[in-house]
Amino acid sequence: MVERGAPFQIDVDGQPILAYAGETVAAALFANGKRILRYTSKRREPRSLYCGIGVCYDCLVTVDGLPNQRACMTQVKPGLVVRTQRVVEFGGRQ
């Protein structure tokens, strides 16, 4: 039904991942089998997409150094650096 846009690489947790122009960060990560996007600060539980439309803020990742960006609402671009969020980096309980 659709053909994806131009392919390029993005960096996810230090690994190169193939993404396509027009995709969201969530789509690029899910297409590559990466569904865990962060760990929570209290229970240290894994989280992923929940609402998928920018309402719930569960899919938060760090994008080009800016923390807590919604993976479902952020567009990929060539060379984007995405970090899934771990508790320790954000001062949560270990």
Add this chain to the structure above:
Amino acid sequence: MMQSTELAIIGGGPAGLSAAAEAARAGVSSIVLDENPLLGGQIFRQPPAEFRVVNQKRMGKQYADGKKLIEELTEFKEKIDTWTGSLVWGYFNDKELAAMRKGRLELLKADQIVIATGGYDRPIPFPGWTLPGVFTAGCAQAMVKSQAVLTGTRFLLAGSGPLQLAVAHQLLKGGAKLVAVVEAASMIGLWRRLPTLLKQPGLLWDGFRYLATLKLHRVPFMQSHIIVGASGSEEVEEAVIAAADENWQVIPDTEQTFDVDAICLGYGLVPNTDLTRLCGCAHDYDPNLGGWVPKRDEHMETTVRGIFVAGDACGIGGVRVALEQGKLAGIYAACNLGHLDEATADKLARPIRRKLNKLQSFQSVIADLFSVRSGIHGLPEKDTLICRCEEICLDDIRKAIASGALHPDDIKRRTRAGMGYCQGRICGPTILRIAERQLSLRPGDIGPGRARSPVKPVPMSILFE
């Protein structure tokens, strides 16, 4: 620095777009603000501009309807400015909006405002609902429709109402394997209401078509069943469902387990009332409209003069209702601005009202059949998270209520539930149900919680540019 406009329309879905078109027809200049990179909202969601649509026909009716509506707007391009990628997060003084547009602050003073912010999937907590791989019907739909990505391989769909059938249809078309579609309501009531439903044969036909697709793919459709648990170490691996009575109370010893890697939850929608609450509009409780909804008159004007609502944001009614309500809001905003006199506005509104009345009788039957019954609110266990952002569990909330918190705002101050990133959009409706149960109140006796700027998080840095 502050820009101004005759009319600001917040939300570029069916309601917002039809409001913009109708207002433009009357000569009004407007700005349509939407957080997404493209217009369309959820139901008319278009694939990204960078993707190429190779088969228009296979994209479905909603894609085509949305494309048509968006193209119609170009006819009024001198009158309608579109601010996509613009998140409205604040409301100050008299109709001053604060938005984050592509990462920068924009202040916008509007003479009139239409709030058309739609709805989102009703959150229903149960043990395991925060596991990766458990997401809403809207999520699965957005991912498959606009991104052409499946969020899993083996899906279980659980919820109530026609939307999850539509999602099942789309997932199957996208190549997913569905282990079951679990419907909480019993379908017996459907037959009794057939006469009303037959007044909208198109919608009824969609329903049957979706059920036929399930049959064709040998996907079991299990009515009077609900999902009661999800488990897995890091991601979801198992879904547990059980039979439920007509009050959606679990029937003991009826559990069945499915191996899955994705659970899709669709218990209907709730209106997104962030902005109407923020603007100080009065709200009413109406279970048939999805819960707390802004009060509005026949013109779609709220209790704050000059602020209109349309579409799911003022009560879940679906796309057809949204399109018509949007027109009314556009017409009467134009009237308030002096572009139309009252007699002309009323004349334009008459056929729209007739259409709405017809649609609403269908919608109320659907709402009545599939609206959430109270038994399902007994699913969370003591340590089940209710507030996903601040990680506040059922027990925390019950303790706060037991120690004297009588309102969602009190519960928020005592527990932090609703204070996190989502600002209570997800836990808000559930916290009301918990408080009502514990305090023996009826739905509508308390709530909704207060909304504050910023309704969605924005970086502090945008304030210092």
